[in-house]
Amino acid sequence: MIPSAFDYAAPATVAEALDLLAAAGDDVKLLAGGQSLIPVMKLRLADPAMVIDLGRIGELSGVRDDGDALLIGAMTPHHQVATDSLIATHLPLLAKAAATVADPQVRHRGTFGGALVHADPAGDLPAPVLAADATFILAGPAGERRVGAADFFQGYFTTAVADGEILTHIRVPKYTGWGAHYEKFTRVAQQWSIVAVAAMVRVEGGTIAEARIGLTNMASTPVRATAVEQALAGAPMTRDAIAAASVHAAEGTDPASDLNGDAAYRRHLAEVLTRRAVIAAAGL
Amino acid sequence: MTTAEIGRARLRKEDAHLITGRSRYTDNITLPGMLHLAMVRSPFAHAKITAVDVSAAKASPGVVAVLTGADVADEQGNVPNVWPVTADQKAPAFPSIAVDEVAFAGEVVACIVARSAAAARDAVELVDVSYDELPVVMDLEEAFTDTVLAHSSLDSNLSATWVFDSGEAGTGKPIREALDNAEVLIERTFYQQRLIPAFMEPRSIVVDPTSEQITMWTSTQVPHIVRLMLALTLGIPESKVRVIAPDVGGGFGGKLTVTPEEFITLMAARRVGKPCKYTETRSESLQAGHHGRAQVQRLKLSATKEGIVTGLDVNLLADMGAYLGLIGSGIPILGAFMYNAIYKFPAYRLECNNIFTNKAWTGAYRGAGRPEATFAIERMMDELAVELGMDPLELREKNWIKHDEFPFTTVAGLEYDSGNYEAATAKALELFDYDALRAEQARRRETNDTVQLGIGISTFTEMCGLAPSRVLGALSYGAGGWEHAQVRVLPSGNVEVVTGVSPHGQGHETAWSQLVADKLGVPFENVEVLHGDTQVSQRGMDTYGSRSLVVGGMAVLAAADKVIEKAKVVAAHLMEASEEDLEFTDGKFSVKGTDQSTSLGEIALATFAAHNLPDGFEPNLDSDATFDPQNFSYPHGTHLAAIEVDTETGRVSIRKYVCVDDVGVVVNPLIVEGQVHGGLAQGIAQALYEEAVYDEAGTLVTGSFVDYLVPSAPDLPHYTTGRTQTPSTTNQLGVKGVGEAGTIASTPAIVNGVLDAVRHLGVKDIKMPCSPSRVWAALEEAKTTGGVQ
C-alpha cells in the first residue's frame, strides 16, 4: 500500500494555499484529514503529482457563532462536530450524524469539509447539511463565492468546488429547539450508510409545524424527502401521521444496487427509516 | 503428577510483549542489504499470457531484477498438493509465477526485486503483460457441467469424485434402502458461501540466502511443512533450509499452506544473492490468499414418522478454485466423517465432487470441512422437526448417541471415545431459559410483532486433534499426524520445552508451561517453551485442526515422562537406593518410607557435573518424544441462540447466545474461553456477515474490508458460556481440542434461529450470510407467494 511519489506542501494561510494551488496546475490534490484521499492514493486510484496539506491553516478549523447560523471551518474534525457545545445546542442533527462516522481514529482525523467535498453518496454528513440548507463558502483565485447546499452536491463524488478552489467554511443556519435524529442503517457497526435518514422537526403544541429530511445514499447525491416534509407540515404529532407521511420517502430517489442491497430494498428502507427518524426527532 | 497448574486460569505469558508492541512479526525483520519484492498480478480471471515486457520495469530507479514465469520456468516446479483424494485426481500445473496461462484474478505473473518497497511497487506499473482473455467459469454448479473450462490444459473441471458408502464400507446399511423405504424424506440444498480467512497480519516472507543455510522467516502456521515443501519443490537439500515462524498474527487455516509467494521470495533471493522481503497488501491478501468453504450441499434425509432418522445421502460440489493448494482437495473430505454428527444414523452415503473454477484456490479455514457438515446436518434436523411438527431438541435427543453407549462406532466409521450430549444440553437449557423464550416467541407471533423471535439450536460434535497417522494414510494424505517434543532440564533446574507445534496466537507457551510445571513439579515461571524455528524444533507437524494440545501436548508429557525416568536413575544412584523404592512428587524423588529425597534441580546439576553418575549413563536430562494419537478427539456441545429479526428491515440481532462446550479436561480456562469466543465470532460471521463475492468477469468484488464484512466487537453479542467435562479416554490427560468448536457449532445455531423466527411467515430458507437485504427479500417473497401457512 504505497502511493506514487508526490510533492508535498503545507501552507499556513488560505492565500498561500490558493497560490500553491494555482501554480500546481491540474495534477494536484488538497489534503484535509486524509481519511478518503490517502486510501485512494495508496490503492493508486489517484496519483496526484502534488498534495497540498490544509492541516496547518488554523483559520480553517473550529466552530463560530455567526448570528442566525454557525460557521464551521472546513478542517473541523468529525469528533469536534460530534462534541462541540454550539453544535449540540443549535444543530444537534450534525452532532448526531458525525458521531456515526466510522471509529474514533477516523473521527479525530477526518474533517467536516473533507467529507463534504469528497461527497460520497454513502457519507453521513452531506444529507444533514442539505436538510439544514447550509451555504458553502469557497475561496478561489477570483475571491470568495457562496454556493447553497442544493447546488453544491452534483453527482457521485462531485461537487461545485472548481479547480483552484478551496472550501473554507460551511455556514449552517441554526435550528435551535428543533428535534433532530440521524437514523443510520448498516450491517456492521463500522460501515458507511446503506441508507440513512437525517430528520429535524419543529413541534408546536401537538403538531409538527415543519420538518426537514435529508436522505443518505438514495441517489448519487444526498436528497431531500420533499414529499414527506410537505406531508408532515401541520400534521398531528402521532405515529400514524408520521407513518402515513413516510410512505413518500423514496419518491424522486434513484438509489444504487450493491452488495448491501438492491434499489428496491433501499427504497423500502428509506420509508421505514424515515418513519423511525421522524418519530425519534419528535421525541415520540 | 501434581495439579497445581492444570485447570488454572493463568494469564498468558505471550501477551505482554504482544500488547505492548514489542512483537516481532516477519515484516518487522530488516536485514543488512535487504531488497524488497512486489508482485505483478493478473487482473483477469482466465487468460493466455502472450507476452511479458519487463524492459521499462527493469530500467526503473532502484530495480535490481524482474522475474517472469519464463525466467524461472526450469527451477520453480509447482506449488504442491499433498492430498490426492483419489488415485485419478486431476490437477492443473500450478507454477508459482504463471508461465502461459492465468486462471484467477490475482495470480502472480511477474515479480519485481528492488532496493525499496516503494521502488518495487512503482515498477509493478511498468510491467506490460499482454493477455488473450479466455472465457471464465465462476459458478460452481455451472463449472460442474463443463460448459466452460477453468483451465485450457484440462478437459473437465472435475478434479476428483470421492465416495463414502456405509453399505460398502461395512459401517452401516446401504443408503438406497433407507431412501426407498422412507416414511418421511427431506431434500434440501444448502450453499456454503466462500469465505476469506482474514487473519489480521497479512502474509510476509523474508529470505536470507547469504549463509550456508538459506533462512526463511514466514508468517505461517506450518514452518516444518514449509521447509519440506521448499526443499522438495525447489530441489534444495532439506538440511540447507531453515524456516522460522516468528510472531504470527493469526492464521485460521489461511496460513496452513505453502504459498507461491514463499517459493518466489526464495527464488528471487537465491538469484540476486541478497536478503529479500515480500509483504502482501491487504488487497493482495484477500485476493490471492486461499479462501475457504465454497460448497454446494445437496442432502436427502430419510426418517420414520416418529422422527427416527434412517439414512442420510449427501452430494457435495466443492469449489477448489483455480488450483489445488497444499491440502485443498482434502478439506471437504475432513467433513465427510461428520455429517452423521452426534446421531445414530443406520445408513450414510457421501459423494464429493471437487471442481475447478476461476476463483482463488481454496484450503483450510477454521473448522475445514466440519463446519460445512455440521451446518448441513443441524439445518436438516430442524427441517425434519418442522416437517414432523416436533420440538427440534426432542427430535435430536431421539437420534443422538446416549452417554452410556460410548465408545460408539459411527456410520462413518469413526469410534467416538466419549461424550455426554444429555448433560451438555441440560446445562445449556438451564442457562438459556428455553421455556420462557418459547413463550415469548408465541406471544410475538400472536401479536404480529414487527420483531420476531427465533430459537436456534446446534448440538454438535467434531473430530479434531489431527490425526492418527494410519487414518491419514488411509485417506491418502501425504504425511502423518504425529507430533514431537523435547524436554530438557538445564543445570540450573530450569526446563526448556521444545514443541513441534507452531503457535500463532493460541497461547501454547502458557499452556505447555502449565503441563510441564505439574508434570515435573517445577514452578510455572521456570519453564520456557521454544517453537517455530526448524533449527530449534527440528521435527513437527505444526498447528491446525485443534491438534496442538491433544497431540503436541501429549508429546510434551511423554517427553517429560522420559526425563523423569532418566532422572530416576541418577536419583537412585545419588541416594544409593533402588529405583523401585523411589517416588516422584512435587519435583522431588524420595525414598519410600524414609525422609531422604533429592530434587530434580539437584539431579540436573549432578548430571551436568557428571562427576558421579551410574556407569554408562549419558550425562544429560534431555528427552525426545514423538506421539502419534490413536484416535481423533471429539469435543461436543450444545449451542442455543435467541435471535431477533426485525421484519421491517430484515436485520438479525442475537439477543442471547448460550453455549455449553465439552472439551474434556481444561488446562487453562482462560485460553479455552478465548478460543470459544473467537470461534463463535467466526461462525457467526459466516451466518450473518462474510462472503467473498466475485463479479461475472471474475473480479473479487469484496476486495477490501469495506466490502468483506468482518464483524468487530460491537457486532457480536455477550456470550454465556458453560462447560461440561467428559474426559477423553484416548489421551493421558483426558483433554479434547477446542480451537474450532465455536466456529463449527455457531453457524447453524444462528441460521436455525433466523429461520425459526420467520418460518411462520412463509420463509423456507435464506442463504448465508443472512444479511438484512436477504432476510427482507425472503420475507417479501413469502408474502407474494402467499407462503403464510
Ligand SMILES: Cc1cc2nc3c(=O)[nH]c(=O)nc-3n(C[C@H](O)[C@H](O)[C@H](O)COP(=O)(O)OP(=O)(O)OC[C@H]3O[C@@H](n4cnc5c(N)ncnc54)[C@H](O)[C@@H]3O)c2cc1C
Ligand atoms: C475506515 C473508515 C471508515 C469511514 N466511515 C465513514 C462513515 O461511516 N461515514 C462517513 O460519512 N464517512 C466515513 N469515512 C470517511 C471519512 O468521513 C472521511 O474523513 C471523509 O470522507 C473525508 O474527510 P477527510 O478530512 O479525511 O478528507 P480527505 O480524505 O483529506 O479529502 C477528501 C477529498 O476532499 C478534498 N478536500 C478536502 N478538504 C477540502 C477543502 N477544504 N477544499 C476542497 N477540497 C477539499 C480532497 O482533495 C479529497 O479529494 C470513513 C473513512 C475511513 C478511513
